[in-house]
Amino acid sequence: MVRGRANRRAQIVVVFGCLAISGLIVERLDRADFAEHIMPRYLRFGWSGCLCGVAVLLALGGCSTVPLTQVSEFGTATSSLVTNAQNGYELLNSATVLEQMYNVADNPDQFPTQSTFTGFFSVPPAATPSNLPVAATMPTLTVEQAQIAQQFNVRFDLLSALGKYGAALQSLATTNYSSGINSASQNLDNSLIGLRDSYNKIAAADASLPKSGINDQTFAIISTAIDAIGTVIVEEKRREAIKAIIQQADPGVQQAAACLEKDFAGNDPGGIPANVQQKLLDAAGSLEEAYNEQRSGPTSDFTKRYRMLINIQNAYQMADATPQFFASIVGGAQAMAKAHTALVAATQQDQFTSSDIVSNVAQLIGFAQSVDQFYTTLTTTAKTQ
Amino acid sequence: MDMATLIGNLVAIINGLRNNSGDPAIQQKLGALLSEVLFPLWDAALNQRLTQTDPLYVAATAQLTTATKAAQAAQTDLSQTAAAITAAVTAAKAVDQVVGVVLPVLALM
Numbered sequence: 297m298v299r300g301r302a303n304r305r306a307q308i309v310v311v312f313g314c315l316a317i318s319g320l321i322v323e324r325l326d327r328a329d330f331a332e333h334i335m336p337r338y339l340r341f342g343w344s345g346c347l348c349g350v351a352v353l354l355a356l357g358g359c360s361t362v363p364l365t366q367v368s369e370f371g372t373a374t375s376s377l378v379t380n381a382q383n384g385y386e387l388l389n390s391a392t393v394l395e396q397m398y399n400v401a402d403n404p405d406q407f408p409t410q411s412t413f414t415g416f417f418s419v420p421p422a423a424t425p426s427n428l429p430v431a432a433t434m435p436t437l438t439v440e441q442a443q444i445a446q447q448f449n450v451r452f453d454l455l456s457a458l459g460k461y462g463a464a465l466q467s468l469a470t471t472n473y474s475s476g477i478n479s480a481s482q483n484l485d486n487s488l489i490g491l492r493d494s495y496n497k498i499a500a501a502d503a504s505l506p507k508s509g510i511n512d513q514t515f516a517i518i519s520t521a522i523d524a525i526g527t528v529i530v531e532e533k534r535r536e537a538i539k540a541i542i543q544q545a546d547p548g549v550q551q552a553a554a555c556l557e558k559d560f561a562g563n564d565p566g567g568i569p570a571n572v573q574q575k576l577l578d579a580a581g582s583l584e585e586a587y588n589e590q591r592s593g594p595t596s597d598f599t600k601r602y603r604m605l606i607n608i609q610n611a612y613q614m615a616d617a618t619p620q621f622f623a624s625i626v627g628g629a630q631a632m633a634k635a636h637t638a639l640v641a642a643t644q645q646d647q648f649t650s651s652d653i654v655s656n657v658a659q660l661i662g663f664a665q666s667v668d669q670f671y672t673t674l675t676t677t678a679k680t681q
Numbered sequence: 682m683d684m685a686t687l688i689g690n691l692v693a694i695i696n697g698l699r700n701n702s703g704d705p706a707i708q709q710k711l712g713a714l715l716s717e718v719l720f721p722l723w724d725a726a727l728n729q730r731l732t733q734t735d736p737l738y739v740a741a742t743a744q745l746t747t748a749t750k751a752a753q754a755a756q757t758d759l760s761q762t763a764a765a766i767t768a769a770v771t772a773a774k775a776v777d778q779v780v781g782v783v784l785p786v787l788a789l790m
Contacts, residue, residue, distance in 0.1 A: 399716040403709060447728055566686030574692045578715050581700045585708040
């Protein structure tokens with residue numbers, strides 16, 4: 297806001313400066329000379345002065361047409377990262393089901409029951425990869441599983457809200473129609489409510505976490521800023537609204553990133569990444585067990601044994617890739633938090649792009665892509681089993 | 682170390698034992714220990730808020746440490762596998778008293 301006023305002041309000074317210089321020149325001239333020779337020149341000077349003033353004005357006013365590319369890219373990368381972070385939780389579920397199925401398959405004394413196919417929690421169908429066991433169709437969960445399901449589902453909700461925030465921000469930054477603003481604004485409201493409520497549920501179960509930084513005042517400020525955009529989209533008002541949104545949403549984004557980091561970080565042998573990896577290693581062990589039982593059987597031949605070895609190799613590759621998948625989610629969450637901080641810092645100075653934002657958003661995009669690649673590798677490997 | 686970490690360590694060693702043993706009978710025993718006992722307990726410990734000062738919790742972590750040492754011994758000497766399984770089952774019973782996962786299968790092991 298302060299910078300915007302300074303720009304306008306500078307524009308006025310330049311225009312009046314041009315006119316004043318023209319005036320001084322005219323005063324020093326003889327009236328006759330003025331009428332005969334100088335007037336045409338004055339007119340020329342006047343026009344060129346005015347043109348000069350307009351050029352400077354446009355140059356200074358150019359800030360208002362700075363594209364919101366970085367804001368838009370942040371939104372897109374965040375949405376992509378979030379989808380794969382949801383896949384991280386889903387992988388935990390799938391690995392559990394996979395491990396149970398393999399254990400039944402490799403032991404002829406065991407038979408499948410409903411619980412063989414029951415994972416940790418119910419996964420939203422949209423987030424369930426088509427080539428992995430579908431937990432959403434699983435039977436009723438036990439009390440224990442239901443408690444765990446609650447914890448994971450609330451994380452799904454938090455991530456979903458974060459993804460919607462990214463998408464709404466991207467939409468606000470790029471839409472050219474007031475209807476687009478209205479729908480982005482509605483999505484934004486829902487996403488921030490989701491960020492606040494789901495984070496508060498997580499915080500309620502973890503005494504080390506504070507309450508959400510998003511509150512009623514947040515919504516009031518954002519709502520006022522979006523209302524100000526009006527029906528005709530004026531770039532300056534759009535930028536003011538996005539500035540308010542980024543600054544108000546920041547605590548929610550930082551808390552969601554910290555939550556992801558806490559769940560997926562490090563090489564803690566008791567953490568989720570280790571749990572998933574060990575389940576996949578156990579699945580590989582079940583395949584090994586089946587191989588060892590059948591290798592000297594009457595129907596064993598080279599082709600069958602080789603095929604089983606390929607399956608075992610795939611299981612090991614999947615287990616090996618898992619830590620990197622989770623590390624990329626954590627790296628992505630950190631990059632998202634840093635990029636959002638850079639956006640906040642820049643918008644406080646009325647800038648929508650800076651070298652800091654460019655490098656942080658680029659890093660975020662890189663992580664979002666690498667998480668996506670790892671997830672594709674994992675699911676492709678699972679598909680070949 | 683917290684309970685989930687200790688179970689995670691034990692699972693990693695037993696997984697290694699199982700996956701590097703060419704004996705289907707040992708692999709089956711270790712596989713059952715993993716899938717029917719240790720993983721459900723680990724999942725429960727990972728997702729519950731446990732009080733680390735609870736005497737049952739302290740006792741369970743001590744048993745887990747003992748079981749981890751027994752599993753490590755079996756890594757270098759496979760003949761110790763049976764003792765490692767026994768120690769792991771004892772630890773699992775202690776853990777089950779804390780996390781409250783009903784595991785009738787423990788009675789059979």
